Amino acid sequence: MQKEKFTLEQVLNMDLPNIILYAAPVMFILVGLEWYFSYKRKQNFYDAKDTLAATTIGLVNVAISAAIKVVTFSIILYFYNVVPWSIPATWWSFILCLIWIDFWRYWAHRIAHENRFWWATHVTHHNSEKYNWSVSFRLGWTQHIKIVFFIPVVLVGFHPVVFFICHQIEVLYQFWIHTEYIRKLPRPIEYVFTTPSHHRVHHARNEKYLDKNYGSTFIIWDRLFGTFQPEEEQADYGITKPVNSYNPITLCFHEWADIVKDVRNSRSLKEAYTMVFARPSKLELKKKEFEKVKL
Incomplete structure (x- = not known):
């Protein structure tokens, strides 16, 4: 059976669900609630200027994503159409695609911390000295070039719709792990999935925490490749050379x-x-x- 190939026009007309857009109101409500509890309990998890900067960065990022949508889709479709094989869009292909994307997100994330060129695309996410749900909005405006790391996902033959939905799920997952309020979860969850405890370590500049816990949805990659660090002492957030700016x-x-x-x-x-x-x-x-x- 010959593989079905797609044109850019076909994919743009598929009306793919924008999961992140649908989730945005809930995310903003949760940020507001977390900020409120932080204020009431005098826990200092938020800073108004820092949160405004994060929100501005996030909104501009949404605009950039929309502006380069055609380019992004064109790159993904080109490599999907190049290979002669394909994986059908079934329930199990979504699971496999999610795991495969997460594997490559681990390596893209790791390289972004261990190579200065790629760090420049990612440092924006780490230069806040606060740790709260609004930090998840801080995604650098040049981070879109990291799409090159996801070409291997497409070359496996996952249906473009499966790829785009799974990628959105991966991005959305990052929101809930940016909080101080959710402490350590039951051991089976902590062993397999990336949790707020793991990600607090990742955002810390404590010497023992540097360059650890790169996993996006699954922490198993860190356990396999030697970059796992459990949360022990309280994290000191930010980068080793502070920016001292809200611009x-x-x-x-x-x-x-x-x-x-x-x-x-x-x-x-x-x-x-x-x-x-x-x-x-x-x-x-x-x-x-x-x-x-x-x-």
Whole structure:
């Protein structure tokens, strides 16, 4: 049986459900409730300027996603149509696609922490020193280029509709794990799924917590690949080099600006390459090594 191929026009006319859009009112209500309880209990989980910055970043991101929708769909369809095989859109294909997307989200997320170029697309999500549901809105405006990491998902042959729905579910899952109010859950859940406890570790700048718990929906990838860290001491949130700004443009582009500055100040191609692609947590050490060579 010959595989059915899709045109961009066909997919755009499918009226795919926008799960995130439907969930948005609930998300904003929950943010409001969490903020209220934080205020009433004097827990200082929220900062008005920080939340406004996060919301602005999130809304602009929605606009960017809409603006590049045709490009995104075109990339996914191109690679789906290239391979001669396909997986039918059935209940079990949704489960398999969700797991496969999550596997690649783990590696995309890990690379975004261990490679400075990709870190620049992701740092916006981490430069808040608060941890609450509004932080889930802070997604850098250049993070859309990470679509390249999901081409392997499409090459397996998952139906485009299955892919787009599962990807939305993965993104939506990230919302609920950004909170202090949900503590550790029963052990079976904590062992398999990424929970608020795991993700608090991921957002911390405590030395023992750096570069840990990259899992999106499933924490099993961290357990398999040696990046798992249980929550022990209280997390200190933010990045190791604070931005000290609530300006959305600064929050989204400060790392890119620093990369350009470091490349301009480089004395060799090797140094310039290192300034772009070094592991962020090792960057200061690398800079000191190059300074010694200059002396």
